[in-house]
Amino acid sequence: MTTPQTPAQHSVAVRPSEGHHTKTPVIAFLGTGRMGGPMAANLARGGFELRVWNRTTSRTADLAQHGAFIARSPAEAVEGAGIVISMMADGPATERAATGPDGFLARFPGLIWVQMATVGASWSARLAVMAARQGVTFVDAPVSGSQGPAQEGQLVILASGPDRVQGVLAPVFGALGRATLWLGPAGDGTxxxxxxxxxxxxxxxxxxxxxxxxxxxxxxxxxxxxxxxxxxxxxxxxxxxxxxxxxxxxxxxxxxxxxxxxxxxxxxxxxxxxxxxxxxxxxxxxxxxxxxxxxxxxxxxxxxxx
Ligand SMILES: NC(=O)c1ccc[n+]([C@@H]2O[C@H](COP(=O)([O-])OP(=O)(O)OC[C@H]3O[C@@H](n4cnc5c(N)ncnc54)[C@H](OP(=O)(O)O)[C@@H]3O)[C@@H](O)[C@H]2O)c1
The missing domain is CATH 1.10.1040.10 (N-(1-d-carboxylethyl)-l-norvaline Dehydrogenase; domain 2)
Structure with missing residues (x-):
């Protein structure tokens, strides 16, 4: 039987928060479209160190102004991050960022992968299996609310995944939304x-x-x-x-x-x-x-x- 980890026990790449004794995770953000762009901006405003990748680099310009590092590939974005958030269009695009050329998944065991796009039940299950094979913790957390709530940090996060990461993700989800519902094992959010x-x-x-x-x-x-x-x-x-x-x-x-x-x-x-x-x-x-x-x-x- 495994002992449930407390959030503090989970190892996540972090940097010291300025002026605070706590530490904030370094976050890689993949997919800065209509939803992902403002979500990433809210994380930057919330004080998280951000590493961003988008297929079309011009859609990351605002985030560079917020101090985000703009990566040339998913793997480069995830380098040194403890958490990666994906917010691309669908399952195929997400899988490609994970396991395609310059994909991040095989390179960073110990990572927490928060999948927030709406990819459907089969794709979420498939991505979860791929993550588990690489020692990556998969969190399935799509959102309710569209562009306005994304800009205002007022999304509702339909989170699902292991209890042990809830603590480390609480401030991340806090910067993105007004409420987080933990619904059960990964897949229930989708x-x-x-x-x-x-x-x-x-x-x-x-x-x-x-x-x-x-x-x-x-x-x-x-x-x-x-x-x-x-x-x-x-x-x-x-x-x-x-x-x-x-x-x-x-x-x-x-x-x-x-x-x-x-x-x-x-x-x-x-x-x-x-x-x-x-x-x-x-x-x-x-x-x-x-x-x-x-x-x-x-x-x-x-x-x-x-
Ligand atoms: N808009 C909403 O109200 C809303 C609300 C809740 C959930 N969602 C879900 O959130 C996700 C993103 O929605 P959105 O409104 O932000 O969509 P969007 O504006 O169309 O952005 C889609 C994102 O996916 C990327 N992408 C698309 N195809 C790709 C591919 N083949 N390879 C790599 N990247 C690819 C796009 O990159 P490029 O910039 O290069 O095109 C862009 O970053 C979707 O799953 C959507 O169903 C949307």
Whole structure:
């Protein structure tokens, strides 16, 4: 039987905090897109020493101004770090950063790998196995909240993994979000994220269809938005998306391509667990069609084809 380690017993590359007796972990951050960029910036603002890699280097310019070291490869970013956070688009991109040319995974046993992108249940399990083979502790911790909460450090972190790393990760997650839920063994965070995003895509689909339905009946759809806003029927998220749909403002906070990926991952996870998501399956054909032209727009662009 193994004895659970306390957070203090876990060995993590650290540097002394200026003016404090405590030490802060050196963090490598991989993937500085719409979510990863502001998350990394919050870590830099929080006083963590940061080593950053992104496939497109120009997307790291802000972080260099925050004092982050900009690496040329995932392996270079992870050099000397105790924790690596990945926030890339999907499972294949994440695996490539881990085990592709210049991947970090085989080189740094003892590392803590916090995987925060939405990669789906199968990919999370696969990455966890790859990490275990290399003596790397895998933490599966996707986030709820989009670009605004990422910028404001107000994400909700759906964490899962071994208890022994909760202490060392507490200040890291504290800089990124307003709450951390530890849900169980690695993989449970991703499962919770898929459940939430199945809810989210159905809410957006229902919102788009509702506005379109109102228009076809000859009603002013904005009057329906007001009804949703002023009754318990409308969630703040649905009202916000309804408002941007009617304004024709599809500036991405959560790109349709990623929402579609999550809907597909949720349907796959449901199949694997012996059930079906009839509503989520029903929206897929039209969302795929919409994504042919609007993949990089916000997911509220599904209103265009509703
Ligand atoms: N936006 C949201 O509201 C939201 C909320 C919660 C979770 N998420 C999830 O968080 C993750 C990131 O989302 P995001 O909105 O930040 O997406 P994004 O702006 O599209 O950024 C994607 C990131 O992945 C990198 N990437 C994509 N393909 C790659 C590849 N083949 N190899 C290496 N790097 C690659 C991109 O690098 P380049 O800069 O080189 O393209 C970029 O750093 C996704 O899994 C998404 O589902 C998003």
């Amino acid at each position: 499962k919770a994220k898929l459940v939430l995003n199945s809810w989210l895509v159905n809410l957006v689909e229902a919102t788009a269809e509702t506005l379109s339905f109102a228009g076809h009946l000859g009603l002013d759809p904005s009057s329906i938005v007001e009804l949703l806003r002023s009754t318990p029927l409308g969630s703040p998220y649905a009202v916000q998306k309804a408002t941007t749909m009617l304004a024709g403002n599809f500036t991405p906070a959560f790109a349709l391509k990623h929402a579609l990926k999550d809907a597909e991952l949720a349907v796959q996870a449901a199949h694997s667990s012996g059930t079906r998501l009839a509503l989520t399956e029903a929206l897929l054909p039209r969302w795929r069609q919409t994504a042919l032209l609007h993949a990089d727009n916000d997911l509220s662009a599904v209103y265009i084809t509703a």
